[in-house]
Amino acid sequence: MTWHTKTLTELSSAIAAGETTSRELTEHFIARVEAHDGELNTFVTRTFDAALAAAEAADARRAAGESLGPLDGLPFAHKDIFCTKGVKTTCGSKMLDNFISPYDATVVEKLQAAGMVCLGKTNMDEFAMGSSNETSYYGDVKNPWDTSKVPGGSSGGSASAVGARLVPATTGTDTGGSIRQPAAFCGITGIKPTYGRVSRYGMIAFASSLDQAGVFATTAEDAALMLQAMSGFDERDSTSIERPVDDLVTGLGESLAGKTIGLPKQFFADGLEPEVKAAVDAAINEYKSLGTEVKEIDLPNIGLSVPVYYVVAPAEASANLSRFDGVRYGHRCDNPEDLTDLYKRTRAEGFGDEVKRRIMMGTYALSSGYYDAYYIKAQKIRRLIRDDFLKAFEEVDLIAGPTTPGLPFGLGEQTDDPVTMYLNDIFTIGVNLAGLPGMSIPVGEASGLPIGLQLVGKHFGEAELLNAAHQYQQVTDWHKAIPAAYQ
Amino acid sequence: MSLDSGAVKNIAHLARIDVSEADLETYTKDLSNILDMVDQMNAVDVTGVEPLSNALDATQRLRADVVTETNKREALQANAPATEDGCFLVPRVIE
Numbered sequence: 001m002t003w004h005t006k007t008l009t010e011l012s013s014a015i016a017a018g019e020t021t022s023r024e025l026t027e028h029f030i031a032r033v034e035a036h037d038g039e040l041n042t043f044v045t046r047t048f049d050a051a052l053a054a055a056e057a058a059d060a061r062r063a064a065g066e067s068l069g070p071l072d073g074l075p076f077a078h079k080d081i082f083c084t085k086g087v088k089t090t091c092g093s094k095m096l097d098n099f100i101s102p103y104d105a106t107v108v109e110k111l112q113a114a115g116m117v118c119l120g121k122t123n124m125d126e127f128a129m130g131s132s133n134e135t136s137y138y139g140d141v142k143n144p145w146d147t148s149k150v151p152g153g154s155s156g157g158s159a160s161a162v163g164a165r166l167v168p169a170t171t172g173t174d175t176g177g178s179i180r181q182p183a184a185f186c187g188i189t190g191i192k193p194t195y196g197r198v199s200r201y202g203m204i205a206f207a208s209s210l211d212q213a214g215v216f217a218t219t220a221e222d223a224a225l226m227l228q229a230m231s232g233f234d235e236r237d238s239t240s241i242e243r244p245v246d247d248l249v250t251g252l253g254e255s256l257a258g259k260t261i262g263l264p265k266q267f268f269a270d271g272l273e274p275e276v277k278a279a280v281d282a283a284i285n286e287y288k289s290l291g292t293e294v295k296e297i298d299l300p301n302i303g304l305s306v307p308v309y310y311v312v313a314p315a316e317a318s319a320n321l322s323r324f325d326g327v328r329y330g331h332r333c334d335n336p337e338d339l340t341d342l343y344k345r346t347r348a349e350g351f352g353d354e355v356k357r358r359i360m361m362g363t364y365a366l367s368s369g370y371y372d373a374y375y376i377k378a379q380k381i382r383r384l385i386r387d388d389f390l391k392a393f394e395e396v397d398l399i400a401g402p403t404t405p406g407l408p409f410g411l412g413e414q415t416d417d418p419v420t421m422y423l424n425d426i427f428t429i430g431v432n433l434a435g436l437p438g439m440s441i442p443v444g445e446a447s448g449l450p451i452g453l454q455l456v457g458k459h460f461g462e463a464e465l466l467n468a469a470h471q472y473q474q475v476t477d478w479h480k481a482i483p484a485a486y487q
Numbered sequence: 488m489s490l491d492s493g494a495v496k497n498i499a500h501l502a503r504i505d506v507s508e509a510d511l512e513t514y515t516k517d518l519s520n521i522l523d524m525v526d527q528m529n530a531v532d533v534t535g536v537e538p539l540s541n542a543l544d545a546t547q548r549l550r551a552d553v554v555t556e557t558n559k560r561e562a563l564q565a566n567a568p569a570t571e572d573g574c575f576l577v578p579r580v581i582e
Contacts, residue, residue, distance in 0.1 A: 099566055102565065195541075195542050209540060209541060235550060238547060239541065242548070303527075304528060306524065307525045307528050310521060310524065310525055322503075325503075327567070327568070328563075329566035329567060329568075330566070332569070337578065340503070342577060344503050344505040345505050347503055347504045347505070348506070351504070356502075356506075357514065357518065357521075359502050360499060360504065360514065361518060361522075363498050363502040364490075364498045377528055377531075379540060380536040380538050381528060381531055381536075382538075382539045382542075383536055383539035384536060417517075418520065434542050
């Protein structure tokens with residue numbers, strides 16, 4: 001059976017109709033991972049025994065008439081940034097190579113409570129710092145469309161695994177584009193909700209004012225189903241939003257007629273590769289034929305997103321990652337002479353280059369004499385960027401544009417200069433700074449590589465965003481394309 | 488803005504990261520390049536603009552001061568590199 005070509009929603013119906021079982025699906029996807037993951041390197045840890053046990057439990061519940069709902073028994077995988085009790089949780093770092101989490105993240109608990117079957121933990125850029133999955137301690141992840149290309153990052157393993165249909169869905173996190181950019185590069189659907197919508201408890205912190213969990217799937221409908229189960233207030237996360245979760249699924253079928261989509265003129269300027277522009281233009285035309293109005297909007301300060309982000313994110317990272325001290329958990333250097341030597345060598349050995357660079361950048365931005373010039377200045381411009389978006393949303397319902405400036409690039413092609421790598425996230429970073437929900441959906445291809453359209457919604461506009469993505473997917477087939485080697 | 492290797496040495500010390508002499512040059516170059524990019528911020532006039540630390544203008548939530556967690560010392564220390572009698576072991580701090 002070709003269960004891997006089905007969506008999560010279709011698999012859910014197949015289980016409900018008695019056409020298959022969770023056990024059968026779980027075995028099928030385990031076989032997919034075993035057959036293909038050698039070349040893609042999407043998994044850091046496989047939890048197949050636990051998955052089979054969970055699948056049998058799901059089947060037993062269903063037989064007893066006690067199904068937990070539409071996700072019960074469906075296989076997926078977690079990005080290895082989420083703490084999983086009793087299972088190695090590495091965050092892609094040597095620092096946590098020996099770390100067995102003593103507790104579950106809220107997202108892990110919630111998907112478990114929905115009955116989902118976790119096949120393992122996916123590879124990622126170290127501490128989610130990267131745009132190509134080349135900073136992982138566990139090696140590069142390959143793009144399923146062309147294994148000489150990067151899958152994007154930081155959630156590269158999660159995106160590549162869904163792109164290759166090794167699992168029907170995965171979790172991810174997005175601090176500056178880490179769900180949307182890899183979703184675009186791997187030809188799948190990815191959503192990052194509003195900041196505070198999904199709990200950060202047990203999600204290893206990178207930049208706390210920007211980090212947000214989300215979903216990778218093959219359709220907007222699947223993403224809606226899973227995000228619905230992940231969202232909600234959590235008193236264990238101090239920035240979690242105390243507000244009821246909207247119904248993300250029921251409104252998917254609504255017409256887009258009369259809605260207005262804003263196109264930021266800054267997203268269509270020089271530097272956008274022509275193939276990407278052509279695919280995005282075609283997608284916008286498709287939206288026009290779905291009845292939406294389109295108008296140009298101005299985000300005058302959006303060009304400052306990258307500089308602002310590379311102050312705010314490293315500053316927060318330098319504080320968050322100070323917990324890795326070789327004392328309580330994680331890597332520890334051998335034979336430390338004194339406490340300072342313990343800290344310095346533990347951190348020198350445990351962290352990779354990109355993580356060290358960002359900790360040092362953040363340390364500098366927060367240091368005495370530079371704090372106002374860097375950190376406070378960046379937070380002030382962050383307000384200008386956020387306010388530009390809020391002003392634009394007075395006139396439009398959604399914002400659309402390219403997810404990335406170019407096609408997936410080659411492994412090793414951009415590793416020499418960090419600043420070149422940082423510019424990959426030029427269209428996605430502003431959305432995190434403004435705390436808005438964002439998505440990427442596949443809307444074309446060039447040279448056999450997928451192209452993503454970014455959709456951005458108002459604060460708490462997840463339902464509207466998913467509705468817009470779903471409507472596009474009702475009249476197009478880009479989301480159904482599967483790389484030839486993985487059909 | 489350019490940094491010299493002395494400044495980077497000091498930053499590495501503040502960050503408690505050992506950086507070898509051989510790597511110092513690369514970090515100096517990379518951090519200087521990042522700071523050059525960040526310096527685009529200098530062109531912006533932010534007079535009268537308040538810093539934004541939470542995109543939703545949320546304020547810190549407080550909870551009642553009650554016990555929510557029970558003692559899980561053994562489970563939490565299972566990951567520790569070195570412990571003794573329930574304490575974390577570190578190199579001698581007091582002579």
